Amino acid sequence: MKGLRKLLLLSFIALVTTLLAVGCSSNDDMDKVRLAEVTRSIFYAPQYVAISEGFFEEEGIEIDLTTTWGGDTTMTTLLANGADVALVGAETSIYVYAQDANDPPINFAALTQTDGTFLVSREPIDDFNWDMLKGSTFLGQRTGGMPQMVGEHVLRNHGIDPHGDLNLIQNIDFGNIPSAFASGTGDYVQLFEPTATQFELDGIGHIVASFGVESGTVPYTGFMAKQSYIDKNGEVLERFTKALYRAQQWIEASSTEEIAKSIQPFFSDTSLEVIEYVVENYKSQGSYATTPRIKEEAWENLHTIMEQAGELPMTVPYEELVNTEIAEKVME
Structure with a gap:
């Protein structure tokens, strides 16, 4: 009986060693x-x-x-x-x-x-047009980053001076932009997904336009x-x-x-x-x-x-x- 147990133990050890060797070989490859x-x-x-x-x-x-x-x-x-x-x-x-x-x-x-961002308004807008942004407070993105540069590009394409026709806020850290808007800062905000959709589902904001559609490839x-x-x-x-x-x-x-x-x-x-x-x-x-x-x-x-x-x-x-x-x- 002891001999059988010893044989089974050795067989088990050999099997484990083989499996480990196969696993290591696979990772090495x-x-x-x-x-x-x-x-x-x-x-x-x-x-x-x-x-x-x-x-x-x-x-x-x-x-x-x-x-x-x-x-x-x-x-x-x-x-x-x-x-x-x-x-x-x-x-x-x-x-x-x-x-x-x-x-x-x-x-x-x-x-x-x-671009992967969307324009989110605080209030629902049935018939949005970009001129509505003039005179508004706009929560933008970090200076020099692609979201902000594309955002400004799209605004200019619609005849809006991003630094003259609206109150552009850019001094909020990327991670804090959604919470700043949710707490009442800004009439519009530029947001990535899934935050934009979640805000819409929660009634915090409303997606009115896509910067990706507007910016081109x-x-x-x-x-x-x-x-x-x-x-x-x-x-x-x-x-x-x-x-x-x-x-x-x-x-x-x-x-x-x-x-x-x-x-x-x-x-x-x-x-x-x-x-x-x-x-x-x-x-x-x-x-x-x-x-x-x-x-x-x-x-x-x-x-x-x-x-x-x-x-x-x-x-x-x-x-x-x-x-x-x-x-x-x-x-x-």
Whole structure:
């Protein structure tokens, strides 16, 4: 009996050792990519789909995802080698390049192709027009950031001087803007989802317009890596981009409900109903890029928006900061 027990114990140990060895071997075969995202947002649904549907894993990539909360922090993390890839606005790459960076971050894949904010009014408006903003108090976004620059661009396109025709408030931290509006500050506010939808459901505000619809195509948020990382890990980034492209195609072919269920684990504090509503908003207005290729006309539009806002430090040619080879190879 003792001999049988000993044999069973040895067999069990051997089995566990084998399973552990298989597990370690599997992990060793995976390439880890440290990914820093500028914020956690339903606006970035294709990224979460690529993770939840196993597309990155199937391409042999293990994603180590960190939310770094803000463009400046995200870029600093990338430049300091705290991340391999950053999901952040393309304007940050221009800011860094203008400072004579010797290893500049290069944009290699698009995630979103429009602005992701909505204009929310305090009172319900049945027949909104942009002239209603004149003379109002407007809660804007951070100076130099894409939301604010796009917001000003849209206002100018509608004949409104953002610094002359309304009372523009920009001294409130990004995270405190919703609570400032909820507490009574401002007649209008520029908000991301799902806050805009939640405010509407709670009766705090009312969505009256989309800055994404009004602004046109722009490389609003995408993936970038330092040139040195691209040089050394081009094949890894090809597989990374292939997984992203698969997610983009999956979103195009899937229903709002399927997308919402796929990304729900990343938004545990948001109801499935709200996630579905937000996904529908973004998908219907074409906010999610359908391919990873960053378009040249979108890059030029970015320059126009930054120049109008007085935030363009220098004109940077498309070919200088945009790598199209990876996306094009993946799309072949």
